[in-house]
Amino acid sequence: MIRIQRLIYYILILLFFAFISFTILPNLKASPVLPLQETKPKAASNANGEKYLSWFPHSDFPEQQEAFRNGLRLALETKRTIIAPMLRINKIYPWLPFEELAQRYEAQDKPQLAKACDAKLKNWRTELEPCDTMNDWFEIPWSSIMDLDIIKKEYGIRIIERTQGHGWGVHESALNTPITPEDVAIIDVMSFKENGTNWERIDTENPEKKENRFSSWIQSHFLSKQKLTEPLKYVLTPEKLLERNEMILQFGALNSAARYATSTSEIQLDLRKAMMKTRFNVPNQLAQLTEQSDAIVSALGGKFQYSTLILNLSKLVALDARAGTVQKLAVDGDKQQETIPENLSMEYLSETAKKELMEAVVLEIFGDIPINQAVSAAMPIQSGSKLADLLNLGRSLKTPSDRRQLLEACVDYHKNVENRYPVYYLMNDMGISPETRPDIFGPLLKMFPCIFSADDMKKWHIQTDTWASGQPELNDPAIQYEKLLQPLLDILIAGKGYSFFEIPTTPLTRFLNWSPKV
Numbered sequence: 354m355i356r357i358q359r360l361i362y363y364i365l366i367l368l369f370f371a372f373i374s375f376t377i378l379p380n381l382k383a384s385p386v387l388p389l390q391e392t393k394p395k396a397a398s399n400a401n402g403e404k405y406l407s408w409f410p411h412s413d414f415p416e417q418q419e420a421f422r423n424g425l426r427l428a429l430e431t432k433r434t435i436i437a438p439m440l441r442i443n444k445i446y447p448w449l450p451f452e453e454l455a456q457r458y459e460a461q462d463k464p465q466l467a468k469a470c471d472a473k474l475k476n477w478r479t480e481l482e483p484c485d486t487m488n489d490w491f492e493i494p495w496s497s498i499m500d501l502d503i504i505k506k507e508y509g510i511r512i513i514e515r516t517q518g519h520g521w522g523v524h525e526s527a528l529n530t531p532i533t534p535e536d537v538a539i540i541d542v543m544s545f546k547e548n549g550t551n552w553e554r555i556d557t558e559n560p561e562k563k564e565n566r567f568s569s570w571i572q573s574h575f576l577s578k579q580k581l582t583e584p585l586k587y588v589l590t591p592e593k594l595l596e597r598n599e600m601i602l603q604f605g606a607l608n609s610a611a612r613y614a615t616s617t618s619e620i621q622l623d624l625r626k627a628m629m630k631t632r633f634n635v636p637n638q639l640a641q642l643t644e645q646s647d648a649i650v651s652a653l654g655g656k657f658q659y660s661t662l663i664l665n666l667s668k669l670v671a672l673d674a675r676a677g678t679v680q681k682l683a684v685d686g687d688k689q690q691e692t693i694p695e696n697l698s699m700e701y702l703s704e705t706a707k708k709e710l711m712e713a714v715v716l717e718i719f720g721d722i723p724i725n726q727a728v729s730a731a732m733p734i735q736s737g738s739k740l741a742d743l744l745n746l747g748r749s750l751k752t753p754s755d756r757r758q759l760l761e762a763c764v765d766y767h768k769n770v771e772n773r774y775p776v777y778y779l780m781n782d783m784g785i786s787p788e789t790r791p792d793i794f795g796p797l798l799k800m801f802p803c804i805f806s807a808d809d810m811k812k813w814h815i816q817t818d819t820w821a822s823g824q825p826e827l828n829d830p831a832i833q834y835e836k837l838l839q840p841l842l843d844i845l846i847a848g849k850g851y852s853f854f855e856i857p858t859t860p861l862t863r864f865l866n867w868s869p870k871v
Contacts, residue, residue, distance in 0.1 A: 403434055404432075404433045404600055405600065405601045407438065407521060408438065409457075409458045411606060412448065414841065414861075420606070424604075426613075428511075429620065435513065437515060438458065439492035439514065440494070441492050442493060442838065444486055450605070451539065455521070457481055459478075466478050466482055466484075467487070490837065491829065491832050491834075496638070537600070539603050542612050542613070543609060546585065548593075584612075586612075591615055594613075629867050630869060635869065636841050639838075639841075641821055641827075642820075645820040645842060649842075650846060650849050653778055653846075659775075661780065662777050663853065665857055666782055668857050669856060707792055715797055729775065730801060734774075738766050743762045751789070756812070767803075778805060778806070779804050780806070786808040820835055821834040848869075
């Protein structure tokens with residue numbers, strides 16, 4: 354009996370080892386453990402494997418357009434689909450570190466903001482976007498003002514526009530697919546030395562967990578008492594960019610081309626050349642906007658028959674004040690003060706300082722505008738011409754009727770007497786007509802009498818206050834679209850001129866240099 358029991362015991366042991374040999378051991382042999390450093394990022398959770406990139410907009414139109422340009426370069430390099438945030442018009446905010454740009458972007462979700470304002474709630478949204486300024490800005494899809502289809506067709510870049518909501522990263526509102534933190538990489542070399550690629554992966558509730566190896570990094574960057582006030586100077590190479598395998602690359606600020614390098618392949622060079630000559634550089638897709646600009650261009654004599662002056666007077670005064678060249682400030686009449694106000698403008702200058710500053714501007718204009726225009730403007734106006742007769746009347750030309758006669762005389766002189774003589778369309782940050790402020794613009798008008806502005810066009814009813822009516826994209830009755838879109842209207846007018854000159858220069862100068870002259 355004992356021998357039978359032992360035999361059964363041995364048989365059971367043999368069966369157990371046989372089971373191990375045929376099941377567990379083969380599987381162990383077929384699945385070696387990879388070293389930690391060879392572990393690759395988790396594959397994207399979207400079914401079709403499509404990958405995306407996006408960024409946060411900031412600053413004025415030229416900077417936002419530059420960010421989109423860089424997005425196109427990066428999308429071509431990585432074969433990713435662009436998720437494009439909408440263009441923000443007016444009430445812009447400057448460059449900010451990544452986390453602040455993200456918060457600002459989320460705050461400008463107007464439906465959410467409107468709910469808070471209607472309920473008279475004070476929260477982080479209304480703190481960043483005050484309720485009383487909600488109608489001073491709006492967002493519009495880029496495809497409404499720029500031709501994106503030709504870029505898609507010629508370079509195979511797919512573009513999705515985020516027109517519903519302001520969700521990004523794991524809350525991406527432009528996609529209808531589950532997104533996990535492992536699917537998102539945050540990249541911003543202007544905010545993070547390490548590029549921030551693992552920011553969303555931190556489990557703040559369990560900071561001691563092994564996978565939270567970046568928790569100390571997040572503490573030092575996001576909770577630091579020393580706030581980042583200007584962009585860092587790091588560069589992301591094409592090789593590092595292509596290493597990212599996550600479904601979504603979420604960039605922060607993307608307007609600095611030098612910080613995000615791409616290859617010098619033939620197609621990349623062709624894209625860059627196209628964007629500097631003929632592609633994605635004219636905001637002319639809004640029919641009503643283009644029609645209004647054409648009317649103004651026609652009044653100025655037609656395409657290439659006029660030039661544009663852009664004077665950023667507050668920046669000019671601030672630069673001169675910092676340089677010590679503006680010494681006299683006027684308060685309460687012409688009394689002098691030594692301290693410089695924080696928001697300095699021409700209005701703070703004494704009469705003498707205004708004149709000296711504008712005379713310096715005139716000299717700079719003469720030094721930088723096309724030489725043929727400078728020579729012609731310096732020569733006496735030919736007698737017997739309509740322009741000479743009008744200017745010799747000995748009276749100021751300030752009424753709308755007189756100004757219109759002056760325009761017609763200037764256009765006639767340029768076309769029929771001296772085709773090098775400059776007729777100027779003036780843009781200035783004070784938003785005033787030059788003839789109404791001889792204390793500021795006197796030296797400029799003396800040298801260039803043929804200067805006209807948007808205010809002239811409005812008084813002549815060439816530019817109307819209702820030109821946006823009927824444009825489907827511009828349908829909020831509480832927003833004054835004509836006023837807010839003036840910068841884009843000015844861009845279209847400047848782009849059709851013979852030349853332009855901006856002082857001091859801003860990113861607008863670079864953008865206008867890209868505008869095709871056709």
